[in-house]
Amino acid sequence: MLILDHVRRSFGDVAAVRDVSFAVQPASVFGLLGPNGAGKTTTMRMILGIYPPDGGTITWKGGVIDAHVRRRFGYLPEERGLYARMRVREQVIYFGRLHGLELGDAERRTDDWLDALGIAEYAKRPCSELSKGNQQKVQMACAVVHAPELLILDEPFSGLDPVNAEAMVRAIERLAAQGTALVLSSHQMWQIEQVCGSFCVIAKGEVRAHGTLAELRATFPTRTVHVAPPTAETRAVFDRAGAVERPTSDGSASFVLPATADFGALLRAVVEAGPVTSFEPEEPSLNDIYLRAIGAQTERAA
Amino acid sequence: MNETGLVFGAEFARRIRSRPYILATVLGALAIALVVEAPALFNRAFSSQAHAIVLAGPAALRVPAQTLFGDDFRVTASVDALPQPVTIDYLDAHGKAGAAVLLSQRGGRLYADVFTRDLSAWDDVDFRALAPLGVQVATGEPVSQTQRYVTVEKSLHSLDAKFADTQSAALGHGVAIGLVTVLYISILISAQAVVASVAEEKTSRIAEVLVATISPVSLLTGKTMAAGALALLQIAVWAGAALAFVPSGFAAFSHSSGAKAVTGASFAGLPQELALFVAFFILGFAQYATIYAAAASLISRTEDLGSVSGPIVMPAVGGFLIAQFAMAAPNAPFVVACSFMPFLSPYVMFTRLALETVPAWQIGLSLAINAVAAVACFWAAGKVYRVGMLLYGKLPSPRQVLAVLRS
Numbered sequence: 190m191l192i193l194d195h196v197r198r199s200f201g202d203v204a205a206v207r208d209v210s211f212a213v214q215p216a217s218v219f220g221l222l223g224p225n226g227a228g229k230t231t232t233m234r235m236i237l238g239i240y241p242p243d244g245g246t247i248t249w250k251g252g253v254i255d256a257h258v259r260r261r262f263g264y265l266p267e268e269r270g271l272y273a274r275m276r277v278r279e280q281v282i283y284f285g286r287l288h289g290l291e292l293g294d295a296e297r298r299t300d301d302w303l304d305a306l307g308i309a310e311y312a313k314r315p316c317s318e319l320s321k322g323n324q325q326k327v328q329m330a331c332a333v334v335h336a337p338e339l340l341i342l343d344e345p346f347s348g349l350d351p352v353n354a355e356a357m358v359r360a361i362e363r364l365a366a367q368g369t370a371l372v373l374s375s376h377q378m379w380q381i382e383q384v385c386g387s388f389c390v391i392a393k394g395e396v397r398a399h400g401t402l403a404e405l406r407a408t409f410p411t412r413t414v415h416v417a418p419p420t421a422e423t424r425a426v427f428d429r430a431g432a433v434e435r436p437t438s439d440g441s442a443s444f445v446l447p448a449t450a451d452f453g454a455l456l457r458a459v460v461e462a463g464p465v466t467s468f469e470p471e472e473p474s475l476n477d478i479y480l481r482a483i484g485a486q487t488e489r490a491a
Numbered sequence: 492m493n494e495t496g497l498v499f500g501a502e503f504a505r506r507i508r509s510r511p512y513i514l515a516t517v518l519g520a521l522a523i524a525l526v527v528e529a530p531a532l533f534n535r536a537f538s539s540q541a542h543a544i545v546l547a548g549p550a551a552l553r554v555p556a557q558t559l560f561g562d563d564f565r566v567t568a569s570v571d572a573l574p575q576p577v578t579i580d581y582l583d584a585h586g587k588a589g590a591a592v593l594l595s596q597r598g599g600r601l602y603a604d605v606f607t608r609d610l611s612a613w614d615d616v617d618f619r620a621l622a623p624l625g626v627q628v629a630t631g632e633p634v635s636q637t638q639r640y641v642t643v644e645k646s647l648h649s650l651d652a653k654f655a656d657t658q659s660a661a662l663g664h665g666v667a668i669g670l671v672t673v674l675y676i677s678i679l680i681s682a683q684a685v686v687a688s689v690a691e692e693k694t695s696r697i698a699e700v701l702v703a704t705i706s707p708v709s710l711l712t713g714k715t716m717a718a719g720a721l722a723l724l725q726i727a728v729w730a731g732a733a734l735a736f737v738p739s740g741f742a743a744f745s746h747s748s749g750a751k752a753v754t755g756a757s758f759a760g761l762p763q764e765l766a767l768f769v770a771f772f773i774l775g776f777a778q779y780a781t782i783y784a785a786a787a788s789l790i791s792r793t794e795d796l797g798s799v800s801g802p803i804v805m806p807a808v809g810g811f812l813i814a815q816f817a818m819a820a821p822n823a824p825f826v827v828a829c830s831f832m833p834f835l836s837p838y839v840m841f842t843r844l845a846l847e848t849v850p851a852w853q854i855g856l857s858l859a860i861n862a863v864a865a866v867a868c869f870w871a872a873g874k875v876y877r878v879g880m881l882l883y884g885k886l887p888s889p890r891q892v893l894a895v896l897r898s
Contacts, residue, residue, distance in 0.1 A: 234881075237703040259704070262703070272695070287498075
């Protein structure tokens with residue numbers, strides 16, 4: 190299990206990571222969310238030993254992460270890079286060898302991953318001749334060829350078309366099924382919601398929320414209610430509760446309520462106000478929770 | 492295989508197949524062949540015209556003059572008088588001669604009027620060989636007697652046991668010029684190859700994956716070793732070309748130009764000199780390549796490469812220029828001092844070695860200083876490289892780089 194315990198890191202006067210703690214289980218996919226500059230990449234680089242933390246601890250399976258342990262990790266950075274003139278198969282084998290694989294084993298695994306990612310036909314082509322999406326798949330193959338125990342994926346879906354993004358999702362699911370612990374950051378919320386089992390939202394170098402989607406929903410309870418039919422009396426009740434109405438296209442009314450709203454009292458008031466056929470609180474999406482987690486901090490700061 | 496070995500293997504395989512490397516190796520060998528063969532070819536093509544003359548004048552002057560000219564000129568025709576005017580057609584008709592030389596006696600002195608198609612080729616010709624004939628004209632004594640007045644017998648006695656005779660000394664000088672040039676070119680080219688490789692990894696962002704996988708020092712070491720091995724391979728190819736072409740080229744040149752042949756010359760220390768060449772190459776290359784790699788790790792865009800590599804090329808240029816000075820004065824105090832300075836000594840000490848007998852302690856001290864400097868360069872470059880490979884954006888200032896070294 191990967192455990193980060195009150196990790197921090199500064200660059201000169203800039204505190205990139207102030208206080209980050211989370212744990213990632215083997216055979217799971219962990220989503221690291223946050224706005225640009227939140228400290229996600231720095232956190233990932235600290236896990237990989239590229240930067241040592243200024244404070245706190247990072248452990249893998251209860252031990253410190255040294256060079257030997259790191260060779261069992263895999264990394265797909267946000268900024269993609271390949272040796273332009275090196276052939277695809279040769280490149281993946283090279284990275285497999287750098288991660289400690291014997292030549293024969295590296296060749297076999299390379300062929301397997303090129304096949305799985307649908308780029309076997311480009312095996313003998315220089316990487317510079319491939320499209321951006323296929324180059325990204327080659328880089329993914331380089332990161333996973335050695336069957337890493339821990340795989341860090343920084344924005345793996347960035348720049349991919351839906352077909353290639355789906356191939357990436359399948360690769361992530363395959364790795365998790367094989368026991369790899371994955372830490373994944375992305376701004377594509379629907380994809381991260383699809384593949385991740387648990388999440389951590391960080392902003393300004395601090396953890397704002399973490400847990401499974403159910404736990405996050407409990408932490409950030411629903412605030413949107415769909416009501417039908419929308420009458421003047423119903424609207425007056427919501428207005429008194431400080432809600433903001435959102436336009437809908439199905440004839441119902443959608444109200445966004447303050448975080449302190451009492452749903453039980455509101456339901457009773459709506460029923461008393463007139464006939465109600467539907468009163469439906471909406472489960473917040475990961476995107477809603479993310480925005481609220483980031484926004485909550487903004488409110489606190491204000 | 493360890494990390495360094497893997498990087499070495501991959502880098503070696505990648506670079507040896509690269510077009511610039513193959514081109515440089517093949518073109519270098521061709522250039523050697525061309526440089527060696529060209530003078531002989533040029534000589535063969537043009538000597539017949541440049542050195543062919545129509546000799547004119549009274550027989551009393553022409554006959555001894557023809558003897559005195561010896562191999563300096565080829566007399567295509569010997570005539571009493573020249574037509575008026577002398578034309579190019581006349582020269583062409585007389586063995587395509589380069590000039591017609593009319594000898595005459597005026598006021599007790601020997602005169603030579605030269606009618607040539609190429610003034611520049613004859614501007615520096617001073618007919619020194621005809622000096623005994625000039626004395627004969629002035630004094631009336633025959634050439635056989637006057638010849639001794641215009642020559643001084645010379646006997647050379649070498650005080651340096653390195654070269655047995657002047658021919659071997661000439662060969663040593665040639666070896667010094669050749670090897671120092673190869674040393675300079677190879678160190679610069681191969682260090683630039685390291686720069687290009689580091690810059691590629693940095694600008695393509697592959698560096699981040701590499702340093703997350705293996706230690707930056709292993710990466711730097713493997714990369715530097717591969718570039719050094721490729722450079723030595725390239726030198727071996729060039730040396731093969733030189734061995735194949737130099738003897739025949741030099742012999743052809745000697746034969747056609749009349750130059751003194753030194754092909755039979757040798758000096759016993761050549762194998763030792765070649766071993767020291769390899770040693771100084773490795774140490775010099777290690778210093779330059781690692782510092783260049785560190786500098787390349789600081790840039791974010793290939794356009795910035797010039798701003799970091801420009802200043803650090805200066806020591807190499809300085810070393811090469813001082814080596815040229817050392818060719819003329821290998822014992823000058825400044826040259827001796829430079830032969831112990833890191834970055835400069837690979838060029839300067841090697842030049843001294845090729846030209847004179849350098850005390851063993853000086854060779855040992857220079858090698859030791861260079862070895863320590865190479866280790867220090869690896870240490871410093873490793874520190875800068877480790878930080879530089881992940882540094883993007885504005886080029887760091889020298890003060891920031893110093894701060895990294897102190898950290």
